[in-house]
Amino acid sequence: MSKKLTRREFLKRSAILGTGVASAAILNACAPTPEPTKAPAPTAVPPAPTTAPAAPTTAPAAPVTVAPTAAPKAAFDWKRFKGEKIEALLIKNTQGDIMVKHLKEFEELTGITVGADQPAEQQQRQKLAVEFASGQTSFDVVYYSFHVQKRLFGKNKWVADVRDYLNDPTMVAPDWDWNDFSAAGKAWSTEPDGRIDAVSNKIDYCIVYCNKELFAAKNVPLPKTYDDIVSAAQKLHDPSKNIYGFVGRGLKNANTMLWCWMLLGWDIDVIDSKLNLNTTSPEAIECAKMYQNLMKNYAPPGVGGFNWNESQSAFALGQAAMWMDGVGFAAPLEDPKSSKVVGKVAYVVMPKGPKAQWAGMTGDGMGVSAFSKKKGPAWYFCMWAASKAMLARSFAAGSGAQSRNSVYTDPDALKSLVVPKEWVDTVVASGKIGRAALPIIVPVTEFRDIFGVALNNMIGGADAATELKKATDEFKPILAKSEA
């Protein structure tokens, strides 16, 4: 019998073979992908500063009166919720990395199992809003930014009031000490009606990073006032040698932060507590002109597209004499692998403006979802995440200023600090003049976006007053609607 393959036979075999290959491919595609390595151990060098984009608050730290955790004699027990399982929605940042790295410690301490998720900041914020709005959350405890989400969460009561826990000795570890938190930290997590929505973990202050070598070469003193900043930028600016006087955020949205930080030097809030927009005031225009002058005349070309990361690399490469941004960038600047300015950075407290000296601040913390059915264990997680030991770890990693006062004197943290002591002094000094830079409103993102476009246009040469007027007109109805 001839073995000749008929056409029909050939097609049949091909079909079988094809199906086999296809199913293998499908099976392969469906196969569980290897668990993404849960947050790589936070290296000593935090990759990125936390509060990249920043946002607002009006209220200059109102003192908070919360009954301090009373007599620790009551039976507080870390094991009270043994066997429970909670979900924590964190962010991919240094704080999140440190929490994930030490998660075992929490699980052993409490017997609570934690599922931790760390999406990128922007995605996490979207996820939060959508889940909270739906009235059901897949997480019990959440890490969020006060300067962006405080008003949105507070207005909708999406996070649980933790005062009941703070006042209950059986729910607070005896050595936890609420009063160790700085006034600014407490103010951040407190709502106007007295509710406490979260435990503050981190505060970020605006500082000016100066390249000491460049300043010394031309014998220019480090800036103490806004005028000093402008004149130093002018003197040190030398594009022919690839040296620029100043660098900062020019990218729409991110740049609004810089303008708001600077505006505090005129001693006004961009939007006051009665929701009046000060955005077309003479001070706001003056400040925008200063921003325009620095960014248009003394910054590297293309600065209009710079966020903090481009600014950071310009400064780290020694191409910028000054960089104004959050305090959390010291670690990468002092890392020889990513920086050419190791040991040459002066961490300068935000200089005095025409009317006042304030260090604009932003802050993050952890809250318990109001929709969680496991609020107790979730609260335990918040407590642990903001414990002295945990915040000392974040501090040692150089990730920024912490909400607890005690970390600054913690000998272990100071010993393992990856950044110079001078940075700590700047953080402490900034803490004394900290003031929320962005308004505490719901449409923070629109605010930053609309004014960000205006500021970006100014870098391109547009008139400051006209741009601010246009942006204000555009934003006013949005703000009014959000509070209606």
Add this chain to the structure above:
Amino acid sequence: MEITSRALVAQRKKAYSRRGVYLWFIAPAVAVIFAVIVFPWIFTLWMSVNDWRIGSEIKFIGLENFATLATNTRFLSTIPRTLYFTVLAVILPVILGVFAAEVFHQNFPLRGLLRGIYVAPMMATPVAIALVFTMMFHPQVGVLNFLLSLVGIPKQLWVYSADTVIPTLALVEVWQWTPLVMLIVLGGLASLPTEPYESAVIDGANQWQMFRYITFPLILPFLMIAIIIRTIDALKSFDIIYVISQGGPGTASETINIYLYLQAFSFLQIGHASAVVVVFFTIILALAIILLVARERLRWNR
């Protein structure tokens, strides 16, 4: 004859009487289409006539969202910008793709391997590509400016300047999608008859004349398919723009899609964003109709 037609009528009647039964067979398809296409559409339309911001009350406002869009200069400026990007991201890949197809249609050593290498960009994930290009465009440490400096060309601002951002972003699209046009055209070239070329050679036509008067008209139907696919892809392009420039500097590269994303996912303005979707869909539909009509008109076998 008579019998056949009578039998046919009877058969039809029988079929008609069983139509009710057959209708059930399409029910699953109808259900699926309703759930994944019709319902989301109706829902989007409904959202577009409401003032809906996540975290606030939902309020019916009729066509107010559309009225706002009609006077919103920021939104209106996204339309020409989207079209500018689309034109660049369609025309360049089509020209380069046809040229590449002509090259790969010739016989030369290692042709198969080179074809494989040429189509590789198409297989990569856009977000991954975008991240790599972001690093390459970086003003200080980007490799592109370094390469330019080697040949004495001054540093370029690439995506960091409002003037060059859209062409630069289109460049990334061109790099990734020229191979697709090449593949489509190459398929067309392979299907062409050889006789016209033989006669042309006898008549003394040169290479350009053969391309212009034989190849081009014959591959036109394939080219139209490539243009339609590219146009739809370029119009809805999002990932590359979002990852590389986020619509910046300022709003210089804010296309309709980026604007839509901002409204929906950054500002949480669901109602407003839905109105943008409706407008965007209308634009795409209009363009698709124009292209389809053009394609019908160009059918060479009519």
